[in-house]
Amino acid sequence: MRSTTRPALLAAGWAAAAALALVAPGNLVMRLAFGKLDDPLLVRQALFAALGVLVALATVRFGTRTAARPHERRSDGTVRPALWARAAAWAAAGLPVLGFSVPHLLWGLGLPLGVAEGSRAGLAELGGSAVFWALLVAGPVAGGLLTLGLIARWGQIFPRWVPVAGGRRVPRGLAVVPAAAVGLLVGQYGAMMTSCLTFGVTRACAPGGGSEVLDGSWGFAGTYPVFLLWGTSLLAAAAGYLHTTARAPLSGS
Structure with a gap:
């Protein structure tokens, strides 16, 4: 296959998968979160997401079967991931920590970085919440460490x-x-909310209200593109794991 044909087909496949899995489903995550299971759009949105996953799997298979170089095997029998897979995993591990845990850590400590004056009163209550520290500060850090398993030896054996x-x-x-499940959830949410920030927050994006907290609070608003980038990189890292383990069977039993 010509050197220019394979990259073009891979780029087209990944672009189509991202559009179908992250953008086309719209506010699927919000519908599920708010229990709107009787919404007629739910089935169509779920089908878009499923089709995106299938296109992604087909793209991974195509990329694996047409790869020119064999995988490099480590001394312990595990396989060294390709550079792009390692980059995706490190991005997926670091983005939620730097873009979500760190801001919430500062807010929990009472430092109103990027928070408008009208929204600062609620920050004082965060420091005393164990759920806040566990879910919004420690949670992304733990998730980031697990994500590195997609490229580590202990993620294979x-x-x-x-x-x-x-x-x-x-x-x-x-x-x-x-x-892949977390990548779809946070990626879809990030794509939807980033679009809402770009074109104006609407009731469709915040069905429970509360969009007024974003006024002047770039710290809050900035977490939405982080979700999009996090979801995209996490899905890419999952694809990288499939690529790594597909062509070279591991020596572990």
Whole structure:
């Protein structure tokens, strides 16, 4: 295959997958979060997301089958991911920490970075909430560490100290399905809210109200593009894991 044809087909496949899985579903995440399961648009939005996943899987398969270089194997039998897969995983691990955990850490400590005067009163209550610290500060950090498993040795072969499973191969679904599910959720939400910020926050984007908290608060608004970039990079990291483990069977039993 010509050198220019393969990159063009891969780019087209990834663009189509992203449009179908992240943009076309619109506010699917919000509909599910608010329990609007009887909405007639839900089925169409879910079908768009499913089609996007199928296109992504087809693109991964095409890229894997037409790759010129074989995978590089480490001394322990695991496979070294390609550079793009490592970059995607590091981005997916770092974005939620830098773009979400750090701002919420500052807000929890009472530092109103990027928060308008009218919204600062609520920040004082955050520092005393265990849920806030666990979910919004520590949660993305823990998720980032798990994301690095998509490119690490322990993401392919369970460490020896793990009971029962130690030394065995990590099931591909165990690594890919959670990453892809979270990537779709945060990516769709980020795509929807970033569009709303670009074209004006509407009731469709905030069905429960509350859009007024964004007025003058660039710190709050800035987390929405982070969700989009986080979801996109996490899906790319999941695709990278599939690419890594597809062509070179691991030596673990």
